[in-house]
Amino acid sequence: MNLTTDAWIPALRTDGTRDLFSLQRLFAEAHSIRDLAVKPHERIALMRLLICITQAALDGPADETAWQDCRPEIQPRVRAYLEKWRASFELLGDGPRFLQLPNLQPGKESDDGNAATKLDLALATGNNPTLFDNAAGEGRTVAAARAALNLLSFQCFAPSGRIGVAKWNGKDTPGKGSSNHAPCTPSSMLHTFVLGSNLLESVACNLLTKELVSTNVVKQWGRPCWEFPVAAAGDSAAVENATLTYLGRLVPYSRAIRLGASGESIVLGNGLDYPIYPVFREASATVVIRKQEPALLPASTGRGIWRQLHAITVKRKSDAEPNSGPLALVLNSFRRDCTLWIGALVTDQAKIKDLVEATYSVPPALFDASGRAAYEAGVKHAEANESALMKSVGAYAAALKVDTPPYDRARQQFWTRVEQGLGDLFAAARELTPPDQIGGAPWGRTVKASAREAYERTCPRRTPRQIQAYAQGLRHLLAPATSASPAKKSKAKSIAA
Secondary structure (H helix, E strand, C coil): EECCCCCCCCEEEECEEEEEHHHHHHHHCCEEEEEEEHHHHHHHCCCCCHHHHHHHHHHEEEEHHHHHHHCCCCCCCHHHHHHCCCHHHECCCCCCCCCCCCEECCCCCCCCCCHHHCCCCCCCCCCCCCCCCCCCCCCCCCCHHHHHHHHHHHHCCCCCCCCCCCCECCCCCCCCCCCCCCCCCCHHHHHEEEECCCHHHHHHCCCCCHHHHHHHHCCCCCCCCCCCCCCCCHHHHHHHHHHHHHHHHHCCEEEEEEEECCEEEEEEEEEECCCCCCCCCCECCEEEEEEEEEEEEEECCCCHHHHHHHCCCCCCCCHHHHHHHCCCCHCCCCCCCEEEEEEEEEEEEEEEEEEEEEEECCHHHHHHHHHHHHHHHHHHHHHHHHHHHHHHHHHHHHHHHCCCCCCHHHHHHHHHHCCCCCHHHHHHHHHHCCHHHHHHHHHHHHHHHHHHHHHHHHHHCCCCCHHHHHHEEEEEEEECCCCCCCCCCCCCCCCCC
C-alpha cells in the first residue's frame, strides 16, 4: 500500500458524503472536500502531515507576502512533490517505509511482537484503557488503511511509560524500556487549527512562514522525516533534523515501529526523544502564563474548552510576549467570524483519560484586547456564579444534615444550561461590553438564570424542612457574584463543563 495513491484518509465532501482518499486525491480534490472525518487526535496528526507536505512542497512560504500569494500554487506543487517522494510513502515492503524504522526486529527471538491494535489509542489493547472500546484487543486484524492512520496518530500522541525493548540495527532501542511523551501529548496540550470553507483553505490558513518559524518556533526550518530518514540512533544530523526542526517534528518517529504483513502484529520499542516546551514550541499549541512562568494551555475533562477561548485567541505580537494562541493566528486577518477547531488527548501521566474537541465560530472582536476582556469577564462571571451555586447547595445540604451534597449534579446542570447561551457571550465580545457591565448584559442574565435553575433542580422543596433548607441556601445564590472562588468538588468524577 502506498499512501500517496491508495485510499486511507477519511474525509467529508461538500455534499456530506464520506469517503477514503489517498494523499494525491485528497490534495487534488481539497477544494471540494469539506473536512476530515476522524477522531480528535487523528485530526491533529493528519493536519500536521498535510501541513508538512504542503510546506515542504512550497519550500516556504518565506514571508507574509509569499504566504498570501501561495494558495494557487499548493495543489500543483504538492502533486509534483508527492510524485517525487512516492517511494517513501510505502506502508509495507522491503524498501523505505512510512514512519517505520529500518532493520527493526523483536528484542527476543521468541517474541511474537505487540498486537497491531496497540497503535489505535481508542482500542483496549495491552495497557490501553477500555475508555472507548470494551472488546478484546488481541488477535484483531487491522486493515491497511486503518493501520496507516493508527501509525501516524500513534507517532504523534503515544503517551510516556514503560515500553518493550526491540533491536534496531542489532542494538537495543533507546530508553532501556522507558519512553517519553510523543510531541503532541505533553501537558495534555490543546491544539488549535483555523478551519476554512474547504480542506484546501484549512490547510492554507494553518501554514507558517519561514520568518515566523525562525522567530517563534526554532531557527531551523528542517526537512520532513522521509527526506532525511533516521537510519541509526547514532545518526546525529538526522536525529537533530527529526527532533529539533519545524518540518522534522511535524511527522515524528517517537516510537520504533515495524508493521507485520499479516496486519495482526507489530514490533514496538522506544523511538527518538522529542524535547518539549520551553525547548520547542508546537505551533498549534497555546502558551499562557501560570505561576509567573510560560506554560502550555492544557485540556481538562472538567472545564469546557470555550472557557479558554480568551487565551487561545491571543495573537503573538513580539518575542517579548510569550503568551499567545496558535501561531497561525498571526498571519490570518479576521474580518468576519472565523471557525476554530480545538482538541486534545487528555492524559494523566502515562494513562489516557479522554479525547476532547470543540468547534467555535469566533467573532473578529475576540482577537482584539477589548473583545477578549469582555469575553474573559463573562467567563469569570459564570465561574463566580458557579461558586455561589456550590455555596447554596452546601448550605442546603448542611441544613438537612446530608453527608454528600449534590455538587456534581448541580455543576452539571449549571454548565449545561450556561453553554446553551454561549451566543450571548460571543455577543458581549462582539459589542465590546465593558467588564463591569457583564452582569447586566444578556450573558449575565443567562448565567444568573442558569444558576437558579440548577439550584431548583438539585435542591427540592417538597417538605417543610426542605423549604427551610432551600431558603437558607438561596441567600448565597441571590448575593452579588463578585469573584470566582474555587468551587467544591465531591469525590465523584467531575462533569465536563
